[in-house]
Amino acid sequence: MFFDKNLLTPCPILKPNEKEFQDPIGYLSSEAIKRLGLKYGILKVVPPENWKPNFTLSSNFKFHVRKQVISDLGITTRSRDFFRENVNRFLKMRRKRQLKLFFEVEGKKIYYYDLYILVENLxxxxxxxxxxxxxxxxxxxxxxxxxxxxxxxxxxxxxxANYLNHKGKVEFPDSDSEDEYDNCLICGDHNDPSETLLCDNCDNPFHMKCLDPPLNSVPATNWFCDKCLIGTGEYGFDEDVDTKYSLPEFYKMCKDFDQKFIESYNDGLPLNVDTIEQKFWSFVDIEKSDLEVKYGADIHNLKPGEISGFPMINSPGIELNEENKYYINHPWNLTKLPFAKGSLLNYINTSISGMTVPWIYIGSLLSTFCWHVEDHYTLSANYCHFGATKKWYGIPSKYADKFEKLMKDSAPDLFQKQPDLLHQLVTLLSPMKLIENGIPCMYADQQPNEFVITFPKVYHAGFNCGFNFNEAVNFAMDEWLNYGERSISDYKPIKKENVFNFYELVENIIKEYNEKGTHNYRLLKYSLKSFEDFTKNQIKMLKLLEGRNFTKEFKEKSYKAREFDLEQKGEVDEDEEDDLCHNCKSKLGFQYFEKFVNNQLLTPDSSPKEEFIKREAIKQEATKIAESTSDELTNLNKPTCMMDEFDRLINQAKQQIQDDDDNNKRRSSKRLQKQTSQEPIKKRKVAGMKRHPKVIVNDNKYCLECVLNDDNLTSGKIIYQNDLKKQQDMILEAKRKLERSLILNV
Structure with a gap:
């Protein structure tokens, strides 16, 4: 698709004066700027001319990079490629010819994937x-x-297509990369090795009798499991975990890459931003390209001097002179902006890496950030410390639903398999496609010492025109509250993890008002309505759950301060248990369900894992007995009258040895030799928006809504972290105080 920059709209460029620049939230909350944010979605902020903070990153700073193949990022090209891979496995099982991406009719390309989608839509x-x-x-x-x-x-x-329709939506069993015994993924057993099939793509084992439909004999051709025939839609960036770059090392690599790119793709001529833009979108639309770029993205080093490029009080070797103190405490310093005066993120109880603590982005030519919105639809601020232009594209929030529909219509099967695809930052669609479908697209060319601001629920994407150094955080203004509440209901169906508890935030706003009376009318009115509706819904669901006779436990929640102070400690322990619903991944708190964990010995309902442990214990004992002499058997701590049991165990051990031999023979078959000769399947680290890389989700906690929708959750207790009477009293107190305040003001 030809790229025409003239069809895009440049975003407004704001140039606040020094007084306006001292109050970022107040400035961006002014009526004129809010209207611009609503209309354009992204804005560029150019600081006053004399605002030039020193770059204070430690010389010890090093980082990993992720590898991006640009042509894999296009939603259409990736969908076509996935479809071809899956259908060709199906055809290989049937000994049919393999398909290319497309066939031709009258000289026109007809993509098999596009044809499949059209027929399904009809x-x-x-x-x-x-x-x-x-x-x-x-x-x-x-x-x-x-x-x-x-x-x-x-x-x-x-x-x-008939096979896919017959299968419908399939839940694939999880594989275990550490399983050395070829346990069937469906039943969990590793008996009957001669009846076990290994998928010719993923090498996972399945009993023929456990398949749907079951098989009576080993297929004469290749055999693939449902997961490899249907696909999961999973895609992510390979991360180079073995290599860390310093800034000078990465800069040199970027310069070498730039020169090779110029020679290979631009006839040796110098590049400008418009040329790079044209070439970038042409690579996105290419069916297959080997052009791979490296991006130092989502870097969250937490040692002093490695958190941010802005000066901080704990930056190694920093002189605490008046100039540095000014920039250390300036509200546009991104370590300070999330908690600047007026930012509602002051009311969350923990610091969040990548949201309230900066993440660093070190770009190279064509390195990319794909279409996404910020977590909980918050605003974001991105600052360029130095380097080449960073190209931004944005869609005003009122077109967000239309954009999501276009993306889903472009690859319906991908979204069926990956409902949270737009939150994974791995998908692009050309701005030209947006314009073609009536969705306006804004752009910004960000230069050093400039900020780009994205407003609530604004989808944005972009790429780098060369080596540069940026960092970003989030913040929230009063008008964000309704977007934040909507994010909770939007996340539930796709099971996207909540980053913080929205209702704790509005509760804290109300609490502060009751204590200090310092909020504006609109902010408090919305907070009260939101929290009151939430409380009423909790009460309603608790009443509906009374029939299940759950026990109750009161476990008062302790509100702790943000977990660390960037200026003092400069580090955070990310190993923590997060209170997320096991099913929908929404935040718990207030009142929720905790199911009882069965700690008893094995029962008829034991899990495959428990059964496996039991079988291994028997196998070890049986092997020991089978290899013992008669004298050693006599000395075993068993009564002599148990010889019949010994005979049984010896026979069982012999049978196990025979099964293992059969298994080894099975693995050395011609088909499996072919499998082991292939390269191992690459495991990719998906670049998502997860702010806590080491979060542990407790698998026995559920929100009340998920308990109501699951009749199997019958044994457990309701945890009350907030007393409902106190919640209602707090709301009533704020209402009365607000009414008195309004009367007095009149």
Whole structure:
């Protein structure tokens, strides 16, 4: 698709004076700026000319990079590629010819994936008629009466489409990379090795009898499991975990790459921003390109001097002169902005890496950040310390729903498999496609010493035009509250982890008002309504759960201060248990359910893992007995009358040895030799928006809504971290105080 920059709209460039620049939240909350934020979504802020903080990063700073293949980022190209891989495995099982990405009719490319989606959107193959096939011909710009597309569909993908429709939405069993015994992924057993199939792609084991439908014999051809035939839609960036770069090392690598790129892709001519932009989007749309770039993204080093490029009081070797003190405490210093006067993130109880603590981004030519919105739809601020232009694209929040629909329509199967795909930062769609579908797209060219601000629920993406150093944090203004509340309901269906507890935030706003009476009317009115509706809903759900006779436990919540002070400690312990619902990943707190954990010995309902432990214990004992002499048997701590049991265990051990031999023979079969000769499947680290890399989610805690929707949760207790009467009293106190205040003001 040809890229035309003239179809995009440049974002407003703000140049606050020194007084305005001293109060970032107040300035951005002014009516004029809020209107611009609502209309454009992204704004560029240029500080006063004399505002030039020193760059104080430690010389010890090093970082990992992630590898990005640009052509893999396009949602259309990736969907087509995934479909081809999966359908070709299906065809290989049937000994049919392998497909390319597309076939041609009248010199026009018809992508198999696009054809499959069109037929599914029209109701599937069984509902196709001459009129619908004619409609598909028109979609592909085939104007003569031709059955070529219909014939190719029937020959190549009809049976695969039928297989997908028959399977529907499948829950794939989890594999265990540490399993050395080839336990069947479905039943958890590793008996009957001669009846166990290994998938020719992922090498996972399955009993033939456990499959749906079961198999009676080993297939003569390749065999693939459902997961490898249907696909999961998972995609992420390979991270170079073995190499760490210093800034000078990465800079040199970038310069070498830039020169090779110029020679290979620009006829040796110098690059400018417009040329880079044209080439970038052409690479996104290329079906397959080997062009790989490296990006130092989401870097969250937490040692003093490695947190931020801005001066901090604990920056190694910093002189605490008047100039440095000014920048250390300046509210536009991104270590300070999340907690600047007026930012509602002051009311969350923990510091969050990447949200209230900066993450660093070290770019190279064409390194990319894909379409996404900020966690909980907060605002973001990104500052460029030095280097090449960072290119930004943004979509005003009122078009967010339309944008999401376009993305889902572009790859419906991917979103069915990965409902939170837009929160994974791994997907691009060209701005030209947005314009074509009536979605305006803004752009910003960010230079050194400039900020880019994204407003609530603004989808944004972009790339770097060369080596640069940026960092970013989040903040929240009063108008953000309704977006923050909406994020909770949007996250539940896709099971996206909540980063902080929104209702604790509004509770803290109300508490502070009751203590100090310092909030404006609109902020408090919204907070009261939000928290009152939440409390009423909790009461309603607790009443509905009374019939299940759960026990109750009161465990008062202790509100702790933010977990660390950047200026004093400069480090944070990220190993913590997070109070997230095991099912929907929303934050708990207030009142929630905790199921009883069965600590008894094995029961008929034991898990495959427990059964495996039991079998291994028996196997070890049996092996010991099988290899013992008669004298040693006599000395075992067993009564002599148990010889019948010894015979049984000896036979069991011999059978196990025979099974292991069979298993080894099975693994050395021609089919498996072929499998082991292939490269191991790459495991990719998905670049998502998870702010706590080491969070542990407790698997026996659930929010009340999820308990109501799950009849199997019958044994447990309701935890009351907040007394409901106190919650209601707090709301009533604030209402009365607000009414008195309004009367007095009148």
């Amino acid at each position: 109701g599937g193959y069984l509902k196709m008629d001459l009129l619908k096939w004619s409609e598909i011909n028109e979609k592909f710009d085939i104007h003569i009466d031709s059955e070529a597309i219909k014939n190719e569909y029937e020959t190549s993908i009809r049976y695969y």
